[in-house]
Amino acid sequence: MEDKMHKSEEEWKKSLSPEEYYILREKGTERAFTGKYYQTKDDGIYHCTACDNPLFSSDTKYESGSGWPSFFKPIEKNSVEFHLDKSHGMLRTEVTCGKCGSHLGHVFEDGPQPTGQRYCINSVALNLKEE
Template identity: 60%
Template sequence: MASKLPVGAEAGTVDYKSLSDDEWKKRLTGEQFYITRQKGTERAFTGEYWNTKTAGLYHCICCDTPLFESSTKFDSGTGWPSYYQPIGDNVKSKLDLSIIFMPREEVLCAVCDAHLGHVFDDGPPPTGKRYCINSAALKLKPDK
């Protein structure tokens, strides 16, 4: 049975989930590695895309999978790029218990398991979700 590729993902030769930390360090900046591979969080209001209004697609910085459309981005007032809906099944979430008193849902790239941010249930219609994403985990490809 063939595995289903996420929407917009290309069949390639790289098995992103098997790359070592050393291999990721060669591909990413220090900040990108900290955010995506070590589950870091950038400071609010400092990321490249927190206030960007440019139309386009936001891709995973690690594997180039399209994750969010700019049309789903909204101003959450939090200082991080926020979206109410991902593209297809290109992101996944899992329970994050790293802070005992504050369980959250971690958001990951479905292709390479990059840590993107967290999802909360205080977003706008139509989903009621707020995908709070680190700019350093994203690469914006503007519409032409």
């Protein structure tokens, strides 16, 4: 992504709520089945809460049964970035915003076709905007 956003942690703390900061900047997670978007079927584009970067289309959202909003692909290849996550005694692939680097969730290889991927994303990290 060309226009990377850089802010100090103090700037992030001022612009995000405590819950948003915990999830987006400290790599936290919301409890399963509690997020505002895990059952949403509204049409639109899901943007990063921290920087407004377009991340996922509602056309790629599906019910995975995981308790978090799930998508089978990002809106653009460079909308997100991937990082190896060895926390909590597991080996996972972390998904971060391609513009600001905020933690969004994780991607798994057990999703539907055509990609076979399940982007399991925290609702707090998303802001749905109608198309």
